[in-house]
Amino acid sequence: MTAALETRNLTKRYGRRTALSDCTLTVPAGRVVGLVGPNGAGKSTLLQLACGLLTPSDGDIRVLGERPLGGSPRVAFVAQDTPVYPGFTIAEHLRLGARLNPSWDAGYAERRIAALGLDPAQRAGALSGGQRAQLALTVAAAKRPELLILDEPVAALDPLARRGFLQALMELTAESEVSVIMSSHLIADLERTCDHLIVLRDSAVTVAADVDDLLATHHRLTGRRQDPAALSGGRAVIDQRHTGVQSTLVVRSTAPIDDPGWQVDRLDLEDIVLAYLTEGPR
Amino acid sequence: MIWLTWRQARVQALAAALILLAVLSAVAFTWPSLTDAARVSGFAACHGDCEAAAGEFSALVATRTAILVYYAGTALLLLLPALAGAFWGAPLVARELESGTFRMVWSQSVPARRWLAVKLAGVGGGVVLLAAATSTAMTVWAGQIDRAYANRVEPVIFAARGAVPVGYAALALVIGVLLGLLLRRSLPAMAVTLLVVATVQLAFPVTVRPLLADPVTTVSALDLSAESGLSLSVDERDGSVEALVDPGVTGSWVLGNRVLTAGGEEFTGPMDPTRCGLTAAHGACLAWLGEQGLRQEVRHVPAGRFWALQWREFGVLALLTGVLSGFCLLRTRRRNRGAEAALTAGAVVLPPAIPRGA
Amino acid sequence: MIEFHLDARSGVSPYMQLIQQVRHALRLGVLREGDRLPTVKEVVARIAINPNTVSKAYRELEYEGLVQARPGLGTFVTRTLAADAESHRPLRHDLERWLAGARAAGLDDESIEALFVSAFRAFQEARP
Numbered sequence: 001m002t003a004a005l006e007t008r009n010l011t012k013r014y015g016r017r018t019a020l021s022d023c024t025l026t027v028p029a030g031r032v033v034g035l036v037g038p039n040g041a042g043k044s045t046l047l048q049l050a051c052g053l054l055t056p057s058d059g060d061i062r063v064l065g066e067r068p069l070g071g072s073p074r075v076a077f078v079a080q081d082t083p084v085y086p087g088f089t090i091a092e093h094l095r096l097g098a099r100l101n102p103s104w105d106a107g108y109a110e111r112r113i114a115a116l117g118l119d120p121a122q123r124a125g126a127l128s129g130g131q132r133a134q135l136a137l138t139v140a141a142a143k144r145p146e147l148l149i150l151d152e153p154v155a156a157l158d159p160l161a162r163r164g165f166l167q168a169l170m171e172l173t174a175e176s177e178v179s180v181i182m183s184s185h186l187i188a189d190l191e192r193t194c195d196h197l198i199v200l201r202d203s204a205v206t207v208a209a210d211v212d213d214l215l216a217t218h219h220r221l222t223g224r225r226q227d228p229a230a231l232s233g234g235r236a237v238i239d240q241r242h243t244g245v246q247s248t249l250v251v252r253s254t255a256p257i258d259d260p261g262w263q264v265d266r267l268d269l270e271d272i273v274l275a276y277l278t279e280g281p282r
Numbered sequence: 283m284i285w286l287t288w289r290q291a292r293v294q295a296l297a298a299a300l301i302l303l304a305v306l307s308a309v310a311f312t313w314p315s316l317t318d319a320a321r322v323s324g325f326a327a328c329h330g331d332c333e334a335a336a337g338e339f340s341a342l343v344a345t346r347t348a349i350l351v352y353y354a355g356t357a358l359l360l361l362l363p364a365l366a367g368a369f370w371g372a373p374l375v376a377r378e379l380e381s382g383t384f385r386m387v388w389s390q391s392v393p394a395r396r397w398l399a400v401k402l403a404g405v406g407g408g409v410v411l412l413a414a415a416t417s418t419a420m421t422v423w424a425g426q427i428d429r430a431y432a433n434r435v436e437p438v439i440f441a442a443r444g445a446v447p448v449g450y451a452a453l454a455l456v457i458g459v460l461l462g463l464l465l466r467r468s469l470p471a472m473a474v475t476l477l478v479v480a481t482v483q484l485a486f487p488v489t490v491r492p493l494l495a496d497p498v499t500t501v502s503a504l505d506l507s508a509e510s511g512l513s514l515s516v517d518e519r520d521g522s523v524e525a526l527v528d529p530g531v532t533g534s535w536v537l538g539n540r541v542l543t544a545g546g547e548e549f550t551g552p553m554d555p556t557r558c559g560l561t562a563a564h565g566a567c568l569a570w571l572g573e574q575g576l577r578q579e580v581r582h583v584p585a586g587r588f589w590a591l592q593w594r595e596f597g598v599l600a601l602l603t604g605v606l607s608g609f610c611l612l613r614t615r616r617r618n619r620g621a622e623a624a625l626t627a628g629a630v631v632l633p634p635a636i637p638r639g640a
Numbered sequence: 641m642i643e644f645h646l647d648a649r650s651g652v653s654p655y656m657q658l659i660q661q662v663r664h665a666l667r668l669g670v671l672r673e674g675d676r677l678p679t680v681k682e683v684v685a686r687i688a689i690n691p692n693t694v695s696k697a698y699r700e701l702e703y704e705g706l707v708q709a710r711p712g713l714g715t716f717v718t719r720t721l722a723a724d725a726e727s728h729r730p731l732r733h734d735l736e737r738w739l740a741g742a743r744a745a746g747l748d749d750e751s752i753e754a755l756f757v758s759a760f761r762a763f764q765e766a767r768p
């Protein structure tokens with residue numbers, strides 16, 4: 001199966017500033033993939049390169065096995081802040097989608113708008129942030145893409161609107177074969193909605209794994225102060241903190257930890273991601 | 283795509299339709315009064331030397347509503363390019379870039395280049411249509427007035443008649459689009475467009491039009507009779523002279539008008555103080571001037587060249603429009619520079635995500 | 641029909657949470673043999689969860705023999721865990737005796753819980 005997104009040494013420069021340097025990663029197809037990383041890690045740039053809105057300065061990028069081209073019917077994009085035309089009505093947005101996309105699914109789009117309880121005659125400028133995001137998602141999804149790319153779609157939404165958006169997105173993935181790549185700072189959201197997670201830091205992939213595996217293999221160890229090297233093999237220390245008397249470690253281990261010297265705790269996804277991001281300089 | 287272009291430009295289209303309607307109704311409304319004035323003054327039936335009839339016609343028109351239409355229509359045609367550039371051209375791409383909607387519309391199944399090409403063609407077509415209709419109406423309607431004023435080939439009226447207004451409007455539109463693409467903000471793009479279009483309109487008659495016009499140079503013996511309107515101003519200190527004389531070419535666009543000496547130099551004096559001084563006998567100075575063999579050189583574009591010059595200038599403007607349009611498309615196609623620059627601006631500090639209309 | 645919920649901060653993966661909730665419902669007798677579990681789409685629409693996660697949890701439950709998927713109809717409970725409560729009585733008795741001993745030894749509630757959890761984990765991880 002071809003990867004949804006594959007890059008090799010991908011680099012993007014704006015004049016003298018480098019937004020993405022030497023990024024090599026593979027995003028599997030048929031999955032919902034979360035992309036996390038601090039601001040400036042190059043997430044937005046990577047996603048816009050994948051949509052063909054930008055062209056790479058260097059390196060190679062393949063989307064669904066092809067070089068990305070702006071205006072591809074196979075890829076849909078929901079941009080940051082979910083821009084819509086404030087002067088257009090909802091119906092006119094759907095008409096725009098129908099006119100500009102040969103693969104447009106008008107029935108789906110109308111059903112979605114009806115299910116959201118939105119009035120097609122309403123101007124998009126009068127919509128709430130959540131409704132606007134839903135409209136942008138509808139326009140992107142009714143294109144019936146093979147790959148849907150979302151750049152921080154819920155960042156500006158209140159919790160209720162965010163939940164509504166993610167429900168709509170998950171329903172979409174349940175009823176179609178679409179691959180999804182979504183960047184977000186809200187790791188708790190990604191934990192429930194994504195099955196694969198990529199942590200990007202300084203353009204480099206720090207970790208890329210299935211969410212279930214990440215949760216199953218990462219532990220927090222707390223115990224008397226000691227050298228982490230004392231841990232037996234097959235375990236990687238991701239993050240370590242020491243006080244005068246205590247050591248706190250985040251370790252990745254596929255084997256169970258039965259050392260009585262350590263108290264072993266579970267970590268949620270956010271703690272795991274933070275451990276990878278605060279890990280000493282690469 | 284055509285629907286989208288129409289949907290986004292329909293307010294401007296309505297404005298254009300209203301402008302056109304106003305022009306056509308004003309022209310139609312004053313047409314009887316204008317033809318009546320031409321008939322009553324005898325100017326309509328006059329051929330050949332019609333100076334007296336033209337004067338009478340002009341005086342008559344000046345008292346009627348038609349004169350307002352004449353000035354308003356001419357002013358409209360002179361301002362139309364700037365309006366088209368600033369209000370239709372500049373926001374065309376800039377508004378999409380500043381509101382971020384380009385990210386939405388460029389991720390539909392239409393390449394950005396085709397998107398811009400259709401928008402340019404659609405809005406450009408509208409502008410060309412408006413300019414052509416207005417200019418045709420004014421050129422036909424003001425035909426008699428232009429004949430009476432004999433100034434059709436002069437810079438101001440020239441740019442408001444015939445094919446040239448269409449060329450300026452189209453060029454201004456593309457200038458607006460290009461500046462919007464480069465500046466990425468509607469308001470600055472509109473302001474700079476106004477400035478650039480005004481500069482082009484002022485600079486063209488001074489720099490390019492004389493080159494296109496291929497002016498005629500005539501040299502004749504200086505007419506010293508009273509009708510020639512000769513006036514001499516003498517500098518008291520060194521006796522140097524500035525000679526001014528009527529060009530004597532009606533209906534032409536005069537580019538140069540000099541008095542030359544017998545040797546072909548520009549005549550600057552000095553004059554013989556004994557015959558032209560304050561104490562000299564009456565008429566002695568004229569006689570002295572007559573002895574100098576002075577000649578008058580006039581460089582001008584005759585009225586008959588009007589249409590030839592119109593089409594040449596229109597051709598140059600159309601060519602410029604084409605080149606700039608190509609540049610706009612190339613910039614959009616090759617690199618989506620506008621988008622990249624918009625991102626560069628936004629990527630340094632991530633803008634606070636405030637839901638619009640929330 | 642049961643309703644699922646997700647605890648984002650538990651560190652337990654979402655699919656495991658779903659499995660635990662079904663098992664819990666079986667133990668408490670909330671779910672009985674023949675009951676239908678919500679469809680993947682229903683779960684997804686209610687708690688905004690990845691559909692693959694729900695399918696994975698249902699597959700796991702099916703593997704454990706607790707539920708069975710009937711194509712076109714849904715996923716149905718095939719076995720209940722509630723009956724086991726009766727057979728747990730002697731074990732519970734032993735545990736209560738142990739707790740009384742711990743209290744007599746001067747341990748407070750928190751120490752008892754920590755001791756139990758750490759012993760249980762060690763036991764669990766030594767014999768997965």
